[in-house]
Amino acid sequence: MKEILNKKSEDYARKCLDKTLDLGLSFKLNSDVKQKVFDKSMLDKMIEVPVNGIELNKLLAKFEKEVIPYCSNFSSSNFMGFPDAGNSVAGISGAILADFLQQNLINSSFCAPIATYMEIAVITWFRELLGYKIKPIKSIWDVGGIITYGGTGSNVTAMLLARENYHSDTMTKGVFNPNKCKVIIPKGIGHYSIRSSLMWIGCGDNVIEVETENFKYNLKTLEKTLVENKGEVMCVVCYAGDSRTMTIDNFKEVHDLVKKIDKNIWLHADACHGFSLAFSKKLKNKISGIELFDSISTDPHKVLEIPYCVSALLIKDPQKFKLITSTSDLIMQEDFAWGQITPFIGSKSWVSLKIWFMMKNIGVKKIGEIIERRHKMALWLKDEIVKSKEFILLNDVSINSVVFMYVGDKEKIDNTKIDELNEMNLKIYNYLLNEGKYYLHKFTIPDNLGVIKKDAILVPLRYMSGNDNISKKNIKNMLNHVIDVSKKI
Ligand SMILES: Cc1ncc(COP(=O)(O)O)c(C=O)c1O
Missing domain, CATH: 3.40.640.10 (Type I PLP-dependent aspartate aminotransferase-like (Major domain))
Structure with missing residues (x-):
């Protein structure tokens, strides 16, 4: 029975596992955050019990076509909203x-x-x-x-x-x-x-x-x-x-x-x-x-x-x-x-x-340098936001998170219209999610620094640089993309 690993199925297992590795690496190295947006109506078909099995090579080919394009790629240099990409080669080993x-x-x-x-x-x-x-x-x-x-x-x-x-x-x-x-x-x-x-x-x-x-x-x-x-x-x-x-x-x-x-x-x-x-x-x-x-x-x-x-x-x-x-x-x-x-x-x-x-592979010293780079990238984005006309910053950057909002023109913020600003940022978030090109995170947060109105509940966007593939150019492109999206909605 080649489905179960033993000496007789070794060659077959090696081929399938090579293909598995290949799929994993190609996925991580793809630049898209998501190639396709998953439609929940597909669930009905997914829950059918697999009574008869599919040969693993064929199953892997099917998986490549029908599943991987819908997965979120934390390794993409446009994935900027959530923790780590998990890209240590030794860690994956x-x-x-x-x-x-x-x-x-x-x-x-x-x-x-x-x-x-x-x-x-x-x-x-x-x-x-x-x-x-x-x-x-x-x-x-x-x-x-x-x-x-x-x-x-x-x-x-x-x-x-x-x-x-x-x-x-x-x-x-x-x-x-x-x-x-x-x-x-x-x-x-x-x-x-x-x-x-x-x-x-x-x-x-x-x-x-x-x-x-x-x-x-x-x-x-x-x-x-x-x-x-x-x-x-x-x-x-x-x-x-x-x-x-x-x-x-x-x-x-x-x-x-x-x-x-x-x-x-x-x-x-x-x-x-x-x-x-x-x-x-x-x-x-x-x-x-x-x-x-x-x-x-x-x-x-x-x-x-x-x-x-x-x-x-x-x-x-x-x-x-x-x-x-x-x-x-x-x-x-x-x-x-x-x-x-x-x-x-x-x-x-x-x-x-x-x-x-x-x-054992990277060592504490070099890991420290990676963490420092993430912090520096976040500080760089913070400066870009402070310099910009369109965005406001909502936190002091302590590690690698930059909480910000699109406000159109920060000279003209009306703090009696916070609901409208929240709605705008929520729309931007949803647009990005459906589009699949970038990922930024969102949540609610009190305006603790009093940037718009002290302790008002805001719905900002959040960049987090737990992804070491990100460059300053990627970040700049993301900000420009958010501005473009805001014009579309
Ligand atoms: C500060 C903090 N603590 C705990 C957790 C929970 O961690 P996990 O999702 O690994 O269970 C999170 C997750 O985002 C977190 O941000």
Whole structure:
């Protein structure tokens, strides 16, 4: 049976896998964001159960024609709105090899004898770069981090740690009073995964949003909120690069304030984006103080040239994972079985291998230079926007995100007509999405800097330079294209 890999099917498998690689590379190297726009009415045909199989070569040819043209190409130099293109060649090699090698990191001795230790190495590299202390590692309890399948997985595990840390025994007895499981996040820019996490882990919708100034906590309001809710706040979340503006909060100040009021509050840094700065000697100081936080979420698939999906949750005191462990005789009670400290995950593929390959291949120094280039490109666009007649800038560029709006003529903005401006930018976004030539992101955001009207809710466009194929010329062309589109609508 040639469909199943064995010695007899080797030649056939090699041919098909060569073709697979070829398709993947040709796709990534195509300049279009999307070649065709998918029509949802095609779903009816797609959901027919495939009773009789199709020979793989034919299936690949069909896939090339009928699926790939509809995929979004993050590698296109016109894709400017969302995280990383995942273009590390070594990272892609690691991703492919992980699927070939089929290790399961739930246990070490028989499922993942070397993979377990290579994953520990990756986590330890991250811990060291972010400034956490590294102690001798004699078991899984000394590592101080876990690999999850995404920033959301890391954030929910951090919330679980915060809950158990603040109210011991919720693991066995459950949550008695969700109102004492409050979590503070910055208003208007927090990632939804924190609120969702609280609901998933039985703490209810107990997020408190605190006012920000320039998208960072207003420390006075934070203090007042902490005092008013004393004994009921289990965690404060701070961003090193929030999803919208990529602003970095004042970690040291927030740490000192929170721990002065209640030292049991868990401090969580969502650094899914901003941890990348730790690779650059020049930019690292922007996240200083992050090492004081109890936990840090990182998302290599957003910022390190790594294909989806992989995240790492790091914690300051490795032993704290004991708070949330739950084991079974099906997980080996051995010193290095990851399954003992990875809530929500059973079988675990070797997703950290792509990080291992990328870091070994590019090295910290050069990765730092890549991160610096992304930052510089964003600063360059910021200057173009400030110089322009047609666009306004809505954030200070801290990492690689530029939040802007098309306003026609910025000398003539009418702040009583914000709905019209929002609608215009939404139309531009939808036009670009349907056209498939460029991609810029969009969301809602408070006008924290008071560019149009203080704290009015705006619907801007967002450039994000997590794509290293982008040049200044591409960016300039994008701005001109947006102006052209605005004239058409
Ligand atoms: C700041 C931040 N945290 C967490 C997440 C969730 O990450 P993931 O999509 O990998 O689950 C995101 C995703 O955009 C994010 O921007």
